[in-house]
Amino acid sequence: MERPGSTRPARALVVSAFLAGALALFLAFFYFFGGWSLSAPADLVLCNGAELQTLDPAIITDEPAGRVAQALFEGLTTRNAKGEVIPGMAQSWTLSPDNLTYTFTMRTGAKWSNGAPVTSFDFLNSWERALNPATGAQYSYQLYYLLNGEAYGTGRITEFSQVGVKAPDDHTLVVTLVHPTAYFLELTALPTLMPVYLPTVRQYGRDWTKPGRIVSNGPYVLKAWRLNDYILLETNPQYYRPIAIHRIKVLPTDSPTACFNLFYSRKTDLIIDKNSIPAELVQDIKNKPYFHANPFGATTFIRFNVKRKPFDDVRVRKALALALDKQDIVDKITRAGESIANTLVPPGSVGYTPPQGLARNLDEARRLLAEAGYPNGQGFPDVTMLYPARGSVWIQMATEVQALWRRDLGISSIQLRGQEWRVYLNTEQLIDFDISLADWIGDYNDPQTFLDMFVTDGGNNETGWSFPQYDQMLQNSGTIRDPAQRMQVFHDMEKILVEDEVPIVPVYFWVGLSLYYPEKVGGFEPNFLDEHPWGELYIPEKAK
């Protein structure tokens, strides 16, 4: 057979002309649409978790966006590298003797990135905007601590002058609260209470957070933001103190593997988000110099639907709580050095001593289960355990919990039910489950952010549990001025919750995870709230 080749020169010409044309077309396409210019150099590249839902501080609910907002905006208070509350836009403040009225004095010389001064009216108007139902701020309840805040936020009153915030002049903001709120200065550091520059918000409407339009008052300004691609931040020249790292590139990614590959190939300096670190790798990398873990104010727990059999019987709930081998779960499933939880409030709240909780006791568990009518799990009704189908940890944990209760109590009638995240949230809200896996991250460093979930018919109770004495104690705690006494009330409340009534079983406390080489990134300190403001970061001398 004759080999191909006789007409090769002519054909090769046609083929290469075609390929060259296609390639030229492709390059042109890439140049115009592909974002050619984005390989902009940055002093620090970090992986921040999923793409942000919004950069409007009033509307933010997700943590990745909260972190960027903290770099762009600054509230009356802000946080340092240790996560402590420090003065931000407010230089100082005083608290009235009845613990109800804060008078903030604005920082002199504080400016927006366009040079306009930051005044107390900016806060007044921004808080009005966040509270106004028309804004649709999901976390507006964080302003319900203001006098008449809830009434305005739910549209019961329409006169904002009745709400407990006043600006007598440009430099003073007077805030009146409903109850003494020990953690109010933590709230003023949250995104919802950050100020926005109203003139541009009004001018551009929904588009005001776009680069080139957004005006901010924090350590950084927004230079670029391409969806699922990158965010570029640059230091705000108007900010009142110098910031060490000039340009930060933020990479959004949903894939922990991709994030880790980036870090491993030294294309990113810092991974902040726990969800951006592959859970299955933690065991292998936990002793590496770049792996950092710190206790974090969040708890994973199990909810019972106390309105349904057999969980209407406190003995059953207690038996399941006493039997659960939590150590097995943190050793086998989470594996990042989490500690087991016998209480809901994570250790680390200043001045708070948690109750003992129910430590593992199999004999007692079996006795209680038999007493409730299910000796060795016999006759235990068919129940389902709900878990969110996202990430690998939840399903593994559900399977493990199911197996542990079968092993230790002989209960073999628990079925698993995984649901997509938003379906799961819906099912939890409707309390349409028997057992459900859940978690809670504290908003601020105070036991109340955990304990107030379980008041009767509370929006986040989701167990059907109701205990009037508990409700009463929470209400009383709001009026107590002595911090020690207030903490004692919380101690007693938590005792009811996790020892006596047990509508929930705490399983483990979280750790915050981050990856970085200490010689390349400084100013990143472990803390309980996992708060690491980017304005505090620096590059150590020897890495330069």
Added chain:
Amino acid sequence: MTALIFRRLLQAIPVLFIVVTLTFFLVRSAPGNPFSTEKKIPKEIMEQLETQYDLHGTILHQYEQYMWKVVHGDLSLSTQYRNRTVNEIIAQTLPVSMTLGSLAYLLALFLGITCGGWAAIRHNQWGDRGLMLIALLGISVPTFVSAPVLVMFFALYPLHILPAYGWGSLDQLILPAFCLSLPFAATIARLTRGSLLEVLKLDFVRTARAKGLSEDAVLFRHALKVAILPVIGYSGPAAAGILTGSIVIETLFGIPGIGPFFVNSALNFDPFMTSGVVLVFSSFLILFNLFADILYFIVDRRVKLE
């Protein structure tokens, strides 16, 4: 032919209409809320949000409002990315996917036809068997397996010659484009080989050889022209798939394309975003099938477009 194109485009309208309608009702009837978070949202705020995003009232009312906007070219707002319209998101992400996709597509055609043709000429020899084994692997190994393996090999260990992740420079295109093209290239190779083997047995090939044409001329001027037909048929829908991105490749390589939205927008209960990407994909599918038909007509004179 103009009449045919016109008629086919007209037919596309009811098809797209039905597709968007079905998507909208499916997404809206799922049990979940686009705005829900772990923390319960006050009733007043939820109502306000639903009003802002035209998700209040009966589902028929919502549908009516949405369709009215779609007819005017407005794909409404994303409920997940709260300050962005669906149009804006598609305008930013689709060109990225198309850039990567067009490169992968060219690569797939080039690799597929070359390998397929080569294998056919060496029918049942070692080269043929080896290539077809590789092609079978290419078809059966999913990209979520092949991509990490290639990343490990070329970006992490033992070689560090290509970036593992990101978008914006040409070297960042090589791995994702290659991974994306693999299954398509493999399918095209098998199609080309099979079809060419059939065609080489036909009478007109024997005639061409008998009249003394070189094997090269027989192959390229006569046989391949006929043998390419199934490839053209396949390449229409394949182009629609490859140009609108892949969730696996784009997530794994951090490419800011439209691919991930096909899955994530549904998981996020982002109704308008879901309908928007479905609309884009169906339009591409219809358009590229039409292209394939026209190409058929040009290449194969036996086909009459009616």
